[in-house]
């Protein structure tokens with residue numbers, strides 16, 4: 001069985017989802033209540049591969065909200081993640097994806113040192129960040145999007161915002177060695193990590209967001225920002241391809257201007273409908289994103305735990321930070337195609 005540990009994008013979003021799911025006692029409550037709320041299994045899921053194989057899974061709502069980080073409720077945030085992991089393990093789930101901020105909190109707060117959660121000894125091999133599949137899908141979105149919008153990658157300048165992150169660094173490795181892009185612009189805040197990445201790649205120009213945006217033919221957003229930022233479309237080149245892979249989205253709104261093409265980054269579409277309710281509700285109630293096919297579209301990190309379940313690979317395929325290789329991206333990419341997943345090329349609605 002596979003599992004998905006998810007969270008919502010804001011308190012308002014969480015309140016509307018709780019209402020739709022029939023958790024009335026959660027629906028009118030403020031952040032303090034959500035800080036105390038235990039994890040819940042809120043959906044049972046069945047996925048059918050294009051090979052005909054069927055797998056079963058559960059969705060674990062961690063009750064983490066990005067506002068917990070914004071208001072420095074770090075203890076609550078970390079408790080949400082380890083409690084959700086313990087809950088998933090207690091249900092006998094073999095492989096669970098840590099969606100969105102779950103894996104970022106796990107790494108930033110060094111939660112690997114917490115091995116015991118009440119009576120559960122965490123078995124970390126049962127969890128995956130899902131970041132290898134996410135990075136693979138984002139790179140395919142860059143390659144396929146460039147083709148769609150007439151951008152020649154061999155002559156293109158690509159800015160990666162969040163370049164030193166787990167997903168960002170993997171995207172840089174792939175764009176360097178597989179897509180053969182002309183120029184890589186590396187954007188993040190910590191200068192040492194940027195220098196380390198530049199040394200590893202043996203290329204790339206370190207820049208601020210403001211410096212990079214006007215130079216880029218393609219922008220990949222994979223920064224861990226609790227809130228999206230607004231960008232002025234006037235500073236962007238035409239054509240410009242923007243792949244926004246953040247969750248919550250890194251850009252506040254999708255830009256609807258001629259020559260600027262925004263793709264919903266890190267999202268995959270399955271070839272068959274998935275039997276679930278939760279993502280349809282999350283989608284319907286979000287003010288930040290809308291998937292156009294909620295019965296088939298999902299976050300690539302969630303799809304990674306499905307792929308590992310299909311393949312009987314009950315192991316933490318994506319783990320630790322900045323360990324993702326292009327070979328592992330190839331490997332998860334092959335099974336992604338085999339079971340009928342493909343990158344979404346549409347804009348967020």
Ligand code: NDP
Pocket residue numbers: 099100101103104130131134161162163164165166167168187188189190191193222223224225245246247248265266267299300301302321
């Ligand atoms: P990491 O924490 O590993 O990396 C985050 C990166 O963003 C770092 O390079 C960090 O560097 C940079 N960053 C953070 N804040 C800013 C800022 N204000 N300006 C510029 N750079 C910034 O995160 P992941 O790689 O694990 O995840 C990246 C994003 O992808 C997140 O939004 C996450 O929720 C999303 N995601 C999407 C998935 C999907 O399935 N679609 C799956 C998993 C994650 P520094 O701190 O030095 O600035």
